[in-house]
Amino acid sequence: MQTLRDLSTLRSAIDALKSDGRPVALVPTMGALHEGHMALVEEARRHAGHVVVSIFVNPRQFGANEDLDSYPRREAKDAQMLQTAGVDILWAPTPEVMYPKGYATNISVSGVTEGLDGAARPGHFDGVATVVSKLLNQVQPHVALFGEKDYQQLAMIRQMVRDLDMPIEIIGVPTQRAEDGLALSSRNAYLSEDERKAALALPRALGEAARQMEKGATVDSAIAKAITMLAAHGFDPIDYVSLCDAVTLEPMSVLDRPARLLGAAKLGRTRLIDNIAVEPL
Ligand code: PAF
Numbered sequence: 001m002q003t004l005r006d007l008s009t010l011r012s013a014i015d016a017l018k019s020d021g022r023p024v025a026l027v028p029t030m031g032a033l034h035e036g037h038m039a040l041v042e043e044a045r046r047h048a049g050h051v052v053v054s055i056f057v058n059p060r061q062f063g064a065n066e067d068l069d070s071y072p073r074r075e076a077k078d079a080q081m082l083q084t085a086g087v088d089i090l091w092a093p094t095p096e097v098m099y100p101k102g103y104a105t106n107i108s109v110s111g112v113t114e115g116l117d118g119a120a121r122p123g124h125f126d127g128v129a130t131v132v133s134k135l136l137n138q139v140q141p142h143v144a145l146f147g148e149k150d151y152q153q154l155a156m157i158r159q160m161v162r163d164l165d166m167p168i169e170i171i172g173v174p175t176q177r178a179e180d181g182l183a184l185s186s187r188n189a190y191l192s193e194d195e196r197k198a199a200l201a202l203p204r205a206l207g208e209a210a211r212q213m214e215k216g217a218t219v220d221s222a223i224a225k226a227i228t229m230l231a232a233h234g235f236d237p238i239d240y241v242s243l244c245d246a247v248t249l250e251p252m253s254v255l256d257r258p259a260r261l262l263g264a265a266k267l268g269r270t271r272l273i274d275n276i277a278v279e280p281l
Contacts, residue, residue: 003087024048039176040145048143107133116264148275149273193271209226242262259278
């Protein structure tokens with residue numbers, strides 16, 4: 001595996017990979033890799049002959065009071081995991097390579113980014129859209145893979161790639177979970193032992209609410225119960241528990257088409273998100 005940090009070397013290495021005619025997959029990450037990321041890499045292998053993984057902790061997608069400085073960084077361990085998984089290139093640009101002096105362009109996707117995390121984290125999705133378009137332009141892969149855990153991010157990237165005519169297939173990969181059901185996330189590393197136990201209430205509350213809706217409970221009553229359960233386990237604040245159209249992410253008050261139930265809440269200083277599919281009766 002080659003670890004590359006500057007654009008001209010990346011471009012030559014990508015040209016060399018592409019010369020055998022096999023497709024290239026990109027898995028964009030911010031590092032601190034876990035089994036969720038490795039599932040993306042495995043899935044990438046099924047779609048492409050070559051796999052490129054990027055690690056870049058993107059300052060533009062963190063708010064002023066968010067965890068940019070404390071975000072876990074362990075590139076040496078990440079590189080070992082990627083090498084073992086047979087990744088061809090680790091693309092790990094520095095902030096100066098990604099955003100050189102004088103950098104001035106912002107990518108903003110409307111609609112799908114307006115509610116949920118878009119409302120709770122102003123500027124976050126512009127930061128993600130900007131860095132993902134740059135990563136896609138830098139690597140020029142045939143396919144790119146993203147986890148369903150960041151469901152709104154995935155919906156936004158699909159929209160952006162469609163709108164900007166990028167000739168890239170976007171593949172969403174189901175959320176990987178710990179044995180007890182907690183969605184894997186680099187931010188789980190922040191949780192204390194007690195918080196780790198309480199964190200389970202998030203997938204449980206969403207799962208229970210989804211089952212109730214599928215059995216005919218009203219959307220509002222199922223969501224109210226989920227919020228009560230989260231509060232009882234110490235989540236505060238609860239940014240949202242919301243039922244949305246599975247594609248457009250428009251809010252839904254009646255379960256009349258394929259939907260997604262999404263939740264975000266803070267446990268101590270750790271903000272957790274999760275989501276689950278909800279099928280109409
Ligand atoms: O999901 C992530 O880890 C990040 O938002 C991404 C897509 C790598 C962009 O920085």
